Amino acid sequence: MMPDALLELSAVRKTFPGGVIGLDSIDLDIAQGEFLSLLGPSGCGKTTTLRVIAGFEAPTSGTLRLDGQDITGLRPYDRPVNTVFQDYALFPHMNVAENVDFGLSLRKLPAGERKKRVADALDLVGLADKIGARVLELSGGQRQRVALARAIVCEPRVLLLDEPLSALDAHLREQMQMELKSLQARLGTTFVMVTHDQTEALSISDRIVVMHKGRIEQAATPAELYDRPATKFVAGFIGTMNLLPARFLGREWNALRFESDGLRFGIAAEDHPAMEAGAATTVGIRPEDFIIVPDGTPDSFAAEVSSVVFHGKALRVHARAGAETKIVVDLPRQGEGRECRQGIILNIGLRSGASCPLLPA
Ligand SMILES: Nc1ncnc2c1ncn2[C@@H]1O[C@H](COP(=O)(O)OP(=O)(O)OP(=O)(O)O)[C@@H](O)[C@H]1O
Ligand SMILES: [Mg+2]
Known part of the structure; x- marks a missing residue:
């Protein structure tokens, strides 16, 4: 109370x-x-x-x-x-x-x-x-x-x-x-x-x-x-959130590493309690926290653009990655989003410092 x-x-x-x-x-x-x-x-x-x-x-x-x-x-x-x-x-x-x-x-x-x-x-x-x-x-x-x-x-x-x-x-x-x-x-x-x-x-x-x-x-x-x-x-319900079902791989330095549908990525470890290796969870990632990174960057993955929607300052990009994962990515219209169109392959990573909630599997 x-x-x-x-x-x-x-x-x-x-x-x-x-x-x-x-x-x-x-x-x-x-x-x-x-x-x-x-x-x-x-x-x-x-x-x-x-x-x-x-x-x-x-x-x-x-x-x-x-x-x-x-x-x-x-x-x-x-x-x-x-x-x-x-x-x-x-x-x-x-x-x-x-x-x-x-x-x-x-x-x-x-x-x-x-x-x-x-x-x-x-x-x-x-x-x-x-x-x-x-x-x-x-x-x-x-x-x-x-x-x-x-x-x-x-x-x-x-x-x-x-x-x-x-x-x-x-x-x-x-x-x-x-x-x-x-x-x-x-x-x-x-x-x-x-x-x-x-x-x-x-x-x-x-x-x-x-x-x-x-x-x-x-x-x-x-x-x-x-x-x-x-x-x-x-x-x-609040805003748009990618909800990726994931498996915990382990902790490396200050990052928690996960695997989801063959895609690997790390999120900042702070705020999150310890987890057992192999534990199942759902990682929440905001569209604005996905970024384009150079090919070969560790913890990045390829995604094929399926549609691009005008969203004011940002372009809202729907893309497919892994075997069956659909993600939503917001890219600045004047910056990274400029060349973006249906069918191209983007190499996607996570913005460092992004606050990504871990939710029940
Ligand atoms: N007088 C009533 N008799 C029977 N069922 C009712 C009555 N009033 C509400 N309910 C039921 O209770 C539940 C909650 O209704 P409520 O009106 O509080 O919803 P709400 O969140 O205000 O929805 P909305 O956004 O549509 O206004 C619903 O399943 C509704 O059908
Ligand atoms: Mg009502």
Whole structure:
């Protein structure tokens, strides 16, 4: 358990009628002020986790604590938690101010205070000038901001966001990501956001929880997830990773040497525990960590290019090596990639110092 956990989920399970397992024993501590994302493929339990935290869904077993107090049985409106829904769920017949005021009106606060808080919340999301506008007159991005203002006006301890930006086009989405991040930093409120966009999660989260089939695969910072994925699922889900089934040959100087499908290569030994010679493992290698080296370089191998795809600054090269190994290699478009085309043979090595995770076989 983390010392300053604001919200603690302990052994939370959710089984739906008919026996569908939504959540399979979730243990998760969320820190005060953290921007946490829940990331994973469709059906992995992201929304269910959010709904359990919000109180819309009761866990089948397990407990939720907020500031150390058991809130498992509290009704949604008795929890200091607000939700921003994917479709915003704004009231079309109310104007912007009325929408934002809605949560406050339920709390029976004095009119003067409500008015000030609505104005402050709209100011925070940059919509002060739209206070009297009708919801139907607003753009998608503006509606998103109204939904945010409506959620933060109640000053929740935890703000839950379910795919809050998925209805926006790519450009606006990127802009809103940065706005969301800076809003969260200014408020200091704990944000828990569901997304299935890994780029979004990687760019704005303090920590990401990767979920798979109702379980947590790994909870870590974006850099940790990228550099040290704990499972093959995470390695395959975050960015692109070559996963080579390999046999450990032995240690030479500061390199661990492996063989995979007749290909031999060495990776930096640091960070990796000792292994027995002959042990089976999976070596994860990022496309950018493969490089072209001169023929005859030790620990290099030949690969035949099967396709070359434009990837902005890099070319993404798909190639075949050994008897049946397919690898993905990123080469700088202006450098090594310049001559690259289908059918040619490249001599491939590993960038020295590349951080290559070793995963279960
Ligand atoms: N009310 C329900 N009744 C029965 N099964 C449900 C219910 N809600 C969710 N499930 C099931 O629980 C699992 C997790 O669903 P959940 O909605 O949490 O997934 P998700 O990660 O949010 O997926 P998506 O990315 O598609 O929104 C799925 O198998 C889903 O079919
Ligand atoms: Mg969902």
